[in-house]
Amino acid sequence: MAFKEREKPFRLLVMESLANRMDLSRDDRNKYANWVKGYSGEMKFDSITEQLKCECLVLNDLYLTVRGKKFQLDTLVITAKCLFVYEVKNFEGEYYYENDKLYFERTKKEVFDPQYQIKNAESALRQLVDQMGYNWNIKKFVVFITNDFTLFQAPRNSGIVLPGMLKSHFSMVNEISGRLNQNHYRFAEEIKPMHMEDFSLHNVPYYENELLKKGVTCFYCGSFIEVFKKNRTCICKYCSKEEKVSQTIIRHAQEYIRLFPEQKITTAAICNWCDNRLSICRIRYIFNKHLTAKGTGRWRYYEFKKLDLFGIIEVN
Ligand SMILES: [Zn+2]
Structure with missing residues (x-):
């Protein structure tokens, strides 16, 4: 190794x-x-x-x-x-x-x-x-x-x-x-x-939130996912692979903050990022379980306990 x-x-x-x-x-x-x-x-x-x-x-x-x-x-x-x-x-x-x-x-x-x-x-x-x-x-x-x-x-x-x-x-x-x-x-x-990570976006085209297609993407092939089994599993109809929804939620929050580091992770933002395909209750539950909640009421947002922008954050 x-x-x-x-x-x-x-x-x-x-x-x-x-x-x-x-x-x-x-x-x-x-x-x-x-x-x-x-x-x-x-x-x-x-x-x-x-x-x-x-x-x-x-x-x-x-x-x-x-x-x-x-x-x-x-x-x-x-x-x-x-x-x-x-x-x-x-x-x-x-x-x-x-x-x-x-x-x-x-x-x-x-x-x-x-x-x-x-x-x-x-x-x-x-x-x-x-x-x-x-x-x-x-x-x-x-x-x-x-x-x-x-x-x-x-x-x-x-x-x-x-x-x-x-x-x-x-x-x-x-x-x-x-x-x-x-x-x-x-x-x-x-x-x-x-070693200092290179976070520069040199040569990456201009993007903003409004220009990006919202939805849940497959971890394996990047296709948009439409099938969810009992709120627990995402199934990709293109590559047939499955992912636990809890993992999908964390992965999309990670993707969101990678693209928009100045934004805050809120249940509403991630719900919107996933095109409302995932239940907001489920997202809130997963965030409360695995992330650190900051602020209260409508100003509540979440931070990763240990944010890893690169690797896979394993959750259950
Ligand atoms: Zn796939």
């Missing part, structure tokens, strides 16, 4: 809601599809690092700051010998290098070279590690995770890991035989809480 797990990016969660609840422009639909692909590429990479056999600590998705400058690491692996940093890319199709520049074969147009990204991230990490009083070697790699990716004239030994090289790359990492000492663990403990 990773020392720090990857969360679904905040803006992807918001975009997911928008994709369900409004008509996205073609550009936004493409952007959304790319973010989904990017995230699933990173998840695929996580499933590989999970299987590492050497003694190591894996920290996924770190958003850090050094000297006022923000930087992001897709994956950091702490081993006895060095730190490995990875930038994971989900490029598809054929690309080539020419005069140190990266081009997309089909259009012959230059594209942004992820090697610059990883170089900046490595330099920032080096400064941070130094600031924290450690002295580790850092090795950086750009991983192209999609099988449907070809790169011509790639500079050799440049830290590029092509899909066909993943196995040999991680065999090399697995051969590290040294053991982690308490400095490694302390470093991991210290750097983990330095």
Whole structure:
């Protein structure tokens, strides 16, 4: 298990809601599809690092700051010998290098070279590690995770890991035989809480409550749900999956506050958000049971005891 797990990016969660609840422009639909692909590429990479056999600590998705400058690491692996940093890319199709520049074969147009990204991230990490009083070697790699990716004239030994090289790359990492000492663990403990969630909605289209379709959406496929069994279970007619209504209510309150952080969670607001498909009594009951009530009478609103904007909040 990773020392720090990857969360679904905040803006992807918001975009997911928008994709369900409004008509996205073609550009936004493409952007959304790319973010989904990017995230699933990173998840695929996580499933590989999970299987590492050497003694190591894996920290996924770190958003850090050094000297006022923000930087992001897709994956950091702490081993006895060095730190490995990875930038994971989900490029598809054929690309080539020419005069140190990266081009997309089909259009012959230059594209942004992820090697610059990883170089900046490595330099920032080096400064941070130094600031924290450690002295580790850092090795950086750009991983192209999609099988449907070809790169011509790639500079050799440049830290590029092509899909066909993943196995040999991680065999090399697995051969590290040294053991982690308490400095490694302390470093991991210290750097983990330095991660600041990225709540920016950069590149997310403009939205407001009135423009979004109200209703109960399926956790699994995002379709709108119309069938409710005895007020206890939601049944999706598209994917046939079921969810407990209590879970659905919490999930929709979570979605609402994610989209409108300046608003308050009230039974009326969530009832409206769900297009009055769920009974207001049931919503009130679930909120009283699992959330903290604030204010009285018509000014009553609720707050999550521990708001997690990313994960699933399990309730019964
Ligand atoms: Zn469904």
